[in-house]
Amino acid sequence: xxxxxxxxxxxxxxxxxxxxxxxxxxxxxxxxxxxxxxxxxxxxxxxxxxxxxxxxxxxxxxxxxxxxxxxxxxxxxxxxxxxxxxxxxxxxxxxxxxxxxxxxxxxxxxxxxxxxxxxxxxxxxxxxxxxxxxxxxxxxxxxxxxxxxxxxxxxxxxxxxxxxxxxxxxxxxxxxxxxxxxxxxxxxxxxxxxxxxxxxxxxxxxxxxxxxxxx
Numbered sequence: 001x002x003x004x005x006x007x008x009x010x011x012x013x014x015x016x017x018x019x020x021x022x023x024x025x026x027x028x029x030x031x032x033x034x035x036x037x038x039x040x041x042x043x044x045x046x047x048x049x050x051x052x053x054x055x056x057x058x059x060x061x062x063x064x065x066x067x068x069x070x071x072x073x074x075x076x077x078x079x080x081x082x083x084x085x086x087x088x089x090x091x092x093x094x095x096x097x098x099x100x101x102x103x104x105x106x107x108x109x110x111x112x113x114x115x116x117x118x119x120x121x122x123x124x125x126x127x128x129x130x131x132x133x134x135x136x137x138x139x140x141x142x143x144x145x146x147x148x149x150x151x152x153x154x155x156x157x158x159x160x161x162x163x164x165x166x167x168x169x170x171x172x173x174x175x176x177x178x179x180x181x182x183x184x185x186x187x188x189x190x191x192x193x194x195x196x197x198x199x200x201x202x203x204x205x206x207x208x209x210x211x212x213x214x215x
Contacts (some may be wrong), residue, residue, distance in 0.1 A: 002118045005030045005047040007064065008080075009057040013103075017051060017080070026114060027111040039067045047075055048118045050189025051110075052097070054081040054088060062095045070094030078117045080110065088126055101122030121126040149189040153207065157184040161197055162204035 004026045008014040011033065018028045029045045032038035034056050042050055050068055065077045076098040081088065084102045092100055096118050097148035101110060102125045113123040153174075156162065160170045167181045174181070185200070194200055203209075 001025065001027045002049060003027045003029045003045070003047040003117055004114060005032070005038075005042055005050045007032045007050060007056070007061070008053040009033045009055070017110070018130060021051075021111060021114065024107070024111040024197065026111070033057065033062035035061065035067075042068045042075060043071055046072060049114050050075060050077045051080050051114065052077050054083060054092065062091050065092060065097050066095040073175045076117050076120075078113055078123065078139060080105070081154070084125070084128070089124075100128060101125050146191075150188060150191060154184050154188045154191075157181060158200060158204055158211055161185065162201045162209065164201075 004021055006028060006122065007023070008017065008031075013033055014033065018031055022028050029047050030041040032041050034108055038050070038052070038056075038059075050065075052065055052068075054059050056064070061081070062078065065079070068075060068077055077096065079089075079092045079097045079100045080103060081092075081100070082103045089100050099113060099122055100119075101113050101123070105113070105125060106129055116123045151174050157170060160173065165173070167178055167185065170176075171178045171181045185197075188200065189195065192200070194202055194203060
């Protein structure tokens, strides 16, 4: 049976999460309402998963996540927060959280996320994973002095290629000629030593260069 600890500063919400998880076969071994007691109780009971809110009355859920992960390598943290802001998710992941759900998630979705988190999966609410993990990888990697240097326009075209836009569509969006766009694509392929648009798309995703704007 997967053991779980629930951390939230709102007693009614904390009790509701505890009740929902218990009803779905999890053993809730502890709860906490602030960062300090969350860390102390996690050290005492060593749960498989900590379901962690970020906005705690005393202390920060990010700090508590960092402390729990550092002290208990076998315990994974799944953030359950009202915030879906990119900065909050990135901070949680940087602190060591294995996943991030927004509080609009249903009880079954939460239960599935806890199960997958315990198994070692990275679990995120729909729409967050690709963009945020790509951005996190980029921030962690930092600038690579040996990496091919793309121009600003080549990077802009690469982002649009990664979204599946044709050269014609890219030309219309950037107010360029079709030939100019193709030249940028070919120059980028040459600099990156790649062969086609599929490889360009993979490169963009792996290096956090996907464009978050809507088509």
